[in-house]
Amino acid sequence: MNLKEEYKKFYDHWFQEFKDKDITNLPQSLFERYKNTLNFVRNHKIQKKEKFKNSIFEVYKQHFEYLFNDLLKLRKRKIINNALILQEIDLDKLIEPEKLLYQNLIASLKGFEKLMSYSIQEGEENIEIPDVVSHHEITEMEKTPKGKDDSKDSLTSDERALLSQQELNKTVSKVQKGDINTITSKLDLKEEQTKSEIKKIDQEKENDSRSYQYTLIRFIKKAPALVGLDLLNYGPFKKDDLANLPVENAKILITEKFAENVILEEE
Numbered sequence: 001m002n003l004k005e006e007y008k009k010f011y012d013h014w015f016q017e018f019k020d021k022d023i024t025n026l027p028q029s030l031f032e033r034y035k036n037t038l039n040f041v042r043n044h045k046i047q048k049k050e051k052f053k054n055s056i057f058e059v060y061k062q063h064f065e066y067l068f069n070d071l072l073k074l075r076k077r078k079i080i081n082n083a084l085i086l087q088e089i090d091l092d093k094l095i096e097p098e099k100l101l102y103q104n105l106i107a108s109l110k111g112f113e114k115l116m117s118y119s120i121q122e123g124e125e126n127i128e129i130p131d132v133v134s135h136h137e138i139t140e141m142e143k144t145p146k147g148k149d150d151s152k153d154s155l156t157s158d159e160r161a162l163l164s165q166q167e168l169n170k171t172v173s174k175v176q177k178g179d180i181n182t183i184t185s186k187l188d189l190k191e192e193q194t195k196s197e198i199k200k201i202d203q204e205k206e207n208d209s210r211s212y213q214y215t216l217i218r219f220i221k222k223a224p225a226l227v228g229l230d231l232l233n234y235g236p237f238k239k240d241d242l243a244n245l246p247v248e249n250a251k252i253l254i255t256e257k258f259a260e261n262v263i264l265e266e267e
Contacts, residue, residue, distance in 0.1 A: 024075075083106055215244070242262065
């Protein structure tokens, strides 16, 4: 296996993915080739006494690891962004797990839109339902003399209907109040859960940022924007720009002759 050629092909694909707005073509066969190359570098063993070869393989291993993982992250971000705006993607450009991710996201989002539409329409219909009997009509009915027999049996069919509607309205009112209290309690609980999740995510981000090592570099020529190992966006850069980047990103930029280390002298 010619590692130099394999690395160049892999790097060109990663750079194209990084530069282009649309997702690049990654057939399953090409993905398997990248994966096999990475596994070869990971598992290849050289005698300890050959320090020079060992150091070269270690560099190749680090670079292959970064390019492989970053390529998949870039593609995942593009797939999610396209799904959120219901933008169609050519599935032939995706590997099998990416196809499933895109199709499941699209199905979930379309289902969400339908449920929201149904929920809104259902809410409007509930709000617009008028009362069949007004308070004035009920009051006038109660003032009307009933004769000798005041029992419900002596009421006319219309009066019985009015009384039944009054009782029904009271029952509905009680149920609605109970539903409102239940919904309010659920919303309060959901809000607390959301705040807890946000706090947890912020803590994880803070811990992640502390786990990365950064180094200062100076760009010796123009370079495009990039996504750091810490998932933050950097750039684009001009010649002589200074940037404090994750060490792994800085190593690749230095290796590809885009930048050089900046050594700060202590006074």
